[in-house]
Amino acid sequence: MGPHAPGDEGPFCEEIQHAQISAVVPERVARGVFSTGAVVVQGAHEFILDFLLRMSQPQQVAARVVLPPGVVMQFIAALSENLKNYESKYSMPLVPAPQTAPGAGAGGHVSAQELYEQLKLQDDVLSGSYANAVMIGHTPSEFCFDFITTFYPRSAVSCRVFMAAPGVPRLLESLKHSFDKFQQKWAQHANPQTPPPAPPTQPPPEGPRES
Numbered sequence: 001m002g003p004h005a006p007g008d009e010g011p012f013c014e015e016i017q018h019a020q021i022s023a024v025v026p027e028r029v030a031r032g033v034f035s036t037g038a039v040v041v042q043g044a045h046e047f048i049l050d051f052l053l054r055m056s057q058p059q060q061v062a063a064r065v066v067l068p069p070g071v072v073m074q075f076i077a078a079l080s081e082n083l084k085n086y087e088s089k090y091s092m093p094l095v096p097a098p099q100t101a102p103g104a105g106a107g108g109h110v111s112a113q114e115l116y117e118q119l120k121l122q123d124d125v126l127s128g129s130y131a132n133a134v135m136i137g138h139t140p141s142e143f144c145f146d147f148i149t150t151f152y153p154r155s156a157v158s159c160r161v162f163m164a165a166p167g168v169p170r171l172l173e174s175l176k177h178s179f180d181k182f183q184q185k186w187a188q189h190a191n192p193q194t195p196p197p198a199p200p201t202q203p204p205p206e207g208p209r210e211s
Contacts, residue, residue, distance in 0.1 A: 023135070023148045023155040032144070032160030033062040038171050040178040040209045041112065047072045047178065048128065050208075051161050052119070060120040064128035065147045065159050072179050075134045079172050082136045082143070086165065090140050093165040112208050129159040143168050170211035178209045 035051035042048075046066050053062040067075065086093070131147035133155070138144065147159040163171065 023133075023146070023150075023157050025146075025157045025160070029157055029160050032162050034162045035062050035167075036164065037167055038163075038174065038211050039115065040174045040211070042178050042182055045069075047182075050119075051163070058118060058120045061122070061125055063159050063161050064121075064125045065161075066128045066130045067134075067147075068132060069179070069182060071132055071134065072175060072182075076172065076175050076179060078134060078136055079168070079175070082138060083168060083172065086138055086143075086168075090165075093169065115208060115210075131158050138165065141165060167211065174209040174211040 033051065034053065036054045037052045039050040039052060040047060041050065046068055049065045049067065050061045051063045051065070053060045083092075129147060131149055133148040133150050135146040135148060136143065137146075142165055143163050145161045145163070146157045147161070148155050149158045
């Protein structure tokens with residue numbers, strides 16, 4: 001289905017096709033949102049990706065995406081492959097120095113509560129957009145992430161996010177770190193007889209993984 005011609009009734013929508021994936025792009029998500037960084041939060045049964053816009057104060061959550069663990073694993077693999085392709089064409093993007101999260105204490109650590117007290121989170125993004133598939137594209141300067149719901153009878157893009165190329169390696173690092181923690185937690189849950197590793201002398205406070 002393509003764009004409606006002038007005078008047609010009904011909302012605008014378009015359709016994208018890539019490899020074996022075909023998904024409708026509703027008008028409300030077609031323009032997408034721009035993000036300068038992301039926070040990866042690990043829930044009990046899902047991962048929450050909060051894409052931030054740091055160019056204004058207070059910093060804003062431009063989009064929130066909710067992914068099941070299996071999709072996060074696929075996302076990591078696909079993003080790693082896309083970064084390799086990007087590097088072969090344009091060289092690896094220069095990664096900027098990490099920014100101190102708002103509300104960070106000594107050592108740069110910040111809890112989820114402290115972080116979100118400093119972020120502007122609008123009601124329309126509070127519940128987030130669920131996705132069970134991700135499609136990635138890139139140009140020399142930015143990456144595009146189409147988060148897709150593959151529900152019967154048609155797949156649809158639930159959220160579209162643009163990110164400058166230098167921020168993408170940090171997003172991948174945050175995803176890997178959070179997914180590793182998730183796997184460790186479930187491995188310990190599946191083998192309760194295995195003693196947990198000894199904590200460090202001064203354990204850092206737990207909090208979201210920010211890129």
